[in-house]
Amino acid sequence: MASSTLSPLSRADGSAQYSFNGYSVLCAVNGPMEAQRRDELPEEAVVDVAIIPATGIAGVTSKHLESIVQKALRQIVLVAAHARSLIQITLQIIATPESDHQPARLHQSFSSIAVLPALLQASILALLSTSIPLCMFTNLTSVAVGANGDVALDPSVEEVDAATSLHVIGFSSQGDLLIAESEGSFNIATWEQVSDIAGTVCWGDLTRDNGLQVSKFWKHELNCESTLRTKISQWYSKSTG
Template sequence: MVGPTASLSPLVRADGSASYQCPSTGSNILGSVNAPVELPGRRDALKPEDATVEVFVKPGTAPASVGERYVEGIIRGVVGRLILGRERGYQRRGVVITLAIVGGENVSRGDSYLTLLPALLHTALLALLSASVPLSMTFSATVLSVDAAGKITREPSAEDAAAAKSLHVLAFSSKGHLLLNESQGAFDFDTWERVRERASAICHGTSVGEDGDVAMVESADGQPLEGTIRETVEDQVHRDYSWKIDAA
């Protein structure tokens, strides 16, 4: 299948920015990060020895609602565990992440945001890397749907997600740990275990068995998402230092 495309630093007035497009779900996200910054009017909420993370999700054609607030909380929880907010210059200051849905399928009021969640998470991560915010690790995420027959579909469209029996978003850290598990619908543990193995293969190209052994997985899912994130950063570094490479 056609993989996602991403780029770093498309915006010039932000400390860091990224764009992320996933053809299979139709999502197109533009993100920016400003950090470290002062948070006016929020001094009572600032952490004395850590950074305060703020996340804003902006839908393309409608005002923000409960769905955006819900997914903002999920993203804040994930990136908040990765940001090294105790580094010098980040205490009592803010990391502000803004994610705008600029194209593709928009989520209607009352619909599930899980189909867009991996793209939002990846955009936030790449924007943080673009802004040189210190992180303890990176991650990759994917969304899977399970139909009534038990078939697992990677990155389902809005129509497929609406007809699915259950939806699952899983994120794995670069160290192989399960970082996020958001599910909705009816499913049993065996179904979730199959979903976890497929998600691990999509994100890392590996699957962890019950005995803890890690095995390489050959599938039609293409390059692991972890590789896509890495290549996006490597391409940006190469562009930034191409003058030095040419001079050498």
């Protein structure tokens, strides 16, 4: 079950916490602010992303995730509206799923991309909290493929560890492919199967489930919409009270 909170931090321009499938991510956004001259872009904003892991210090894995999230957010944020400025996004992974053998925060799966859906959704909510204009939304899902070809949606730690490949695929609100990240061993036929399933889960027909129970269809967007409606209602009550 997904859960989210808007504006939990008072010292950031905008913030959000998003939890799903055992992962919990806290995001703080500051900006748009003046960018240093050597970093500024003449016609659009610079989107800077920093990811702090649940344990230890940021390393190669964090840098890899930062690159993926930054590229996706540059397509989501209306960067042309804030030329020569900086939008700073800081993501703290505050909880990871538990396994049967290791407690949460200590378990390290072979996959570094399983946390991507939580990172992206936390970022989008925090950007909305900051009132930064967006040109689209995104819906993501993770799919694990086992050695016998079994497919698991939003897999558990055990399913990820037992999988031969893990895929995180996201589509924009226009239905375009926005993110396609994969790890492990797989062939083209497997990827096409995973892509079709992800498309069905994110934007497809609920009656065509490829043999899977797609009960989590639109899970992220429905939760985000509910969170935004609640927050807007609170703001409106304060302004009219």
